[in-house]
Amino acid sequence: MKKNTATWALVTLVTACAITCQSAWAQTKLRYAHVGVANAPQTLYADEVAKLVKERTNGRIEIQVYPNSQLGGVGEMVDGIKSGAIAMGHHDFASLGKILPATAVFNTPFVYRDAEHSLRATDSRTSKALQEINKQLIDKGGMRIVGSFFQGARQLTSKEKVLSPKDMAGKKYRGVPVKLWSSMLTGMGAVATPVEVSELATALATGLVIGQENPLPNIYNLKLYEGQKYVMMTNHMQSVLSVFINERVWQGVSAADRKIMEDTMAEVGKKTLDWDRESSAQYRKDLEAKGMIFVEAKDGLDLEAFRKAVLTQINKDFPEWSTYIEEIRAVK
Numbered sequence: 001m002k003k004n005t006a007t008w009a010l011v012t013l014v015t016a017c018a019i020t021c022q023s024a025w026a027q028t029k030l031r032y033a034h035v036g037v038a039n040a041p042q043t044l045y046a047d048e049v050a051k052l053v054k055e056r057t058n059g060r061i062e063i064q065v066y067p068n069s070q071l072g073g074v075g076e077m078v079d080g081i082k083s084g085a086i087a088m089g090h091h092d093f094a095s096l097g098k099i100l101p102a103t104a105v106f107n108t109p110f111v112y113r114d115a116e117h118s119l120r121a122t123d124s125r126t127s128k129a130l131q132e133i134n135k136q137l138i139d140k141g142g143m144r145i146v147g148s149f150f151q152g153a154r155q156l157t158s159k160e161k162v163l164s165p166k167d168m169a170g171k172k173y174r175g176v177p178v179k180l181w182s183s184m185l186t187g188m189g190a191v192a193t194p195v196e197v198s199e200l201a202t203a204l205a206t207g208l209v210i211g212q213e214n215p216l217p218n219i220y221n222l223k224l225y226e227g228q229k230y231v232m233m234t235n236h237m238q239s240v241l242s243v244f245i246n247e248r249v250w251q252g253v254s255a256a257d258r259k260i261m262e263d264t265m266a267e268v269g270k271k272t273l274d275w276d277r278e279s280s281a282q283y284r285k286d287l288e289a290k291g292m293i294f295v296e297a298k299d300g301l302d303l304e305a306f307r308k309a310v311l312t313q314i315n316k317d318f319p320e321w322s323t324y325i326e327e328i329r330a331v332k
Contacts, residue, residue, distance in 0.1 A: 028253060029062045030087035030245075033071040033080065035197050040221045041151040041275055042090065042241060043067050045268055049147075052264045057257050063088075073196040074177065081246050082141050088245035090149075093122070094178040096244065099141035103133055104180040105324045109236045109310045112328070115150050115273055118240040121331040122148035125262065129327040138247050146250070147243035147265030149272040152215030152280060154239050156188075156232040157224060159210045161295060164302040165189035165309045174203055174212035179317075184236070185213075187313030188306060197222070204228065215239045216283040225290035233296045234306055 032050065036042035050063035071077060071086055074095045080086035082099065094104035105111075106129075112118040124130050124145050134144045162168055168189040175181030177194030185192035190211075195203045197218075203209050204227040211228065218224075219231065243265055250258065284294065295301050314321075 027060060027062055028257075029064055030249065031071070032063050032065045033077045033086050033089040034065075034067055034091065035069045035074060035077070036067050037221050038068070041215075041217050041272055041279070042149070044275065045149050045151075045272055046090065048268045048271070049261075049265055052268065053261055056260050056264060061253065061257050061261065069196075069198045073198060081143055081244060084142075084246045084248055086246075087249045088146075088243065090147075090241050090243045092176055092178070093145075093240075093242045094176065094180040096137065096141070096143075096145075096242070097178050097180065099143075100133065100137050101179070101318075102321065102324065103137060103145075103242075104178060105133075105318070105321045106130070106240065106242065106328070107180055107237060108314060108318075108321065108325060108328075109184050110307055111325060112238040112240070115153075115238055115240075115276065117331065118238040119148060119150060119269055119273065121328045122240055122242065123266065124148075125266075127328075127331065129324045133324075137244075142247045143244050144247055144250060145242045145244050146262060147269060148240050149243070149265070149269035150276055151239045151241060151272065152217055152276050153235040154213050154215050154237040155219070156213045156234045156236070157211055157219060157228040157292075158230050158232070159228060161230050161293075162211075162232050163295070163300045164305045168211075171211070172209045174200060174209040180314075183313050183317040184310055187310035188236075189309065200224070201227070213237075216280055216287065220283050220286055220290075225287055225292050229291070229293060231287065231292050231294045232301055233294060234301070234303065236306060236310065 032046055034042060034046055046065045050065050053061050053063055071080060074091055077086060077089045078095055081089055093106035096103040106122055121127055122130060124134060130145060138144050165188050171190055172193045173185050173190035174195040175185045175192050177196060182192035193209050200212060297303055
């Protein structure tokens with residue numbers, strides 16, 4: 001009897017060990033999509049997060065990054081994450097507006113005091129506004145926002161010199177293909193023309209649009225200097241991008257590993273602030289070397305006219321955002 005008891009105890013112990021070991025060594029592979037090109041800050045961010053998460057989870061979580069629209073444009077990426085065909089990805093908050101329009105509030109022009117404020121106000125662990133948005137996003141789209149990072153202030157570029165919204169009246173300018181960008185460009189006086197980033201160079205070369213807006217790193221890495229002459233330093237939007245993940249996939253990751261992922265994304269997100277400070281001056285020099293001319297307030301750029309015109313249009317088009325905007329601005 002004692003022998004049988006000892007045998008069963010040994011079997012139970014071995015089985016428990018096998019289950020524990022299997023769990024410890026189980027590997028979850030997450031496909032991570034984005035539209036960033038090689039060497040762009042958003043590409044460096046995704047690669048750094050993937051590297052650190054794999055190290056810190058001892059290989060339990062492997063994030064496989066697919067940059068440069070390999071898994072489709074923005075719309076296809078969002079749809080893929082919603083369905084679970086793609087685990088996670090990143091883009092402007094407004095790209096999730098097709099699922100929950102209010103998500104785009106985090107891309108509102110002139111809403112952040114500075115780059116640091118943009119990250120504090122979009123931290124999913126502490127931001128009241130984002131926590132409220134996430135509840136709705138999970139319910140309506142089966143996904144949630146789990147991180148954010150900075151890739152520079154967005155600037156306006158054009159084949160023509162622009163000093164005020166009057167100079168853009170009736171002219172076609174490219175915007176990210178979501179409603180907020182159309183509203184912003186309309187406020188700037190332009191005819192808003194949605195174009196996927198993968199088709200932007202062609203749209204500029206063929207004259208479909210005469211201008212667009214992007215952070216300096218994107219302007220350089222996308223080689224927009226080949227078809228654009230002027231950079232207007234409007235700083236109209238702090239370009240903070242959201243990292244979102246399919247909810248079923250997220251819940252399939254252990255609580256401990258979810259924390260590692262969140263902490264790592266926040267850590268690398270803060271690094272992007274340093275990357276931007278270090279790179280902005282150099283990108284400007286590089287763009288000037290390519291022949292681009294920078295236009296600032298000292299050159300007659302009417303920033304206040306842009307701010308008033310854009311915010312008037314945003315308030316008109318999105319009156320339901322007022323509470324969220326107050327919560328964002330209240331973040332210290």
